[in-house]
Amino acid sequence: MFCCTDEINDLTDQLGETGRRVMEMEKAYKRLEMERDQVRSLLDVLIGQCQCQSNIYIAPIIEGRI
Numbered sequence: 001m002f003c004c005t006d007e008i009n010d011l012t013d014q015l016g017e018t019g020r021r022v023m024e025m026e027k028a029y030k031r032l033e034m035e036r037d038q039v040r041s042l043l044d045v046l047i048g049q050c051q052c053q054s055n056i057y058i059a060p061i062i063e064g065r066i
Helices: 002-062
Strands: none
Touching: none
């Protein structure tokens, strides 16, 4: 009788630990999604700045002013 109770308790403990691990993984996934979105936003800003700078230098060349 005690053997089954011990096994049930062990399985319950394992399920609890698995649930905690799943929650930790979900938190990590959400954090990584947020970081990805931040990196994309920064990249968009940098691309915009590069395009602006390239227009400052390339437009006069194309127009024959340099």
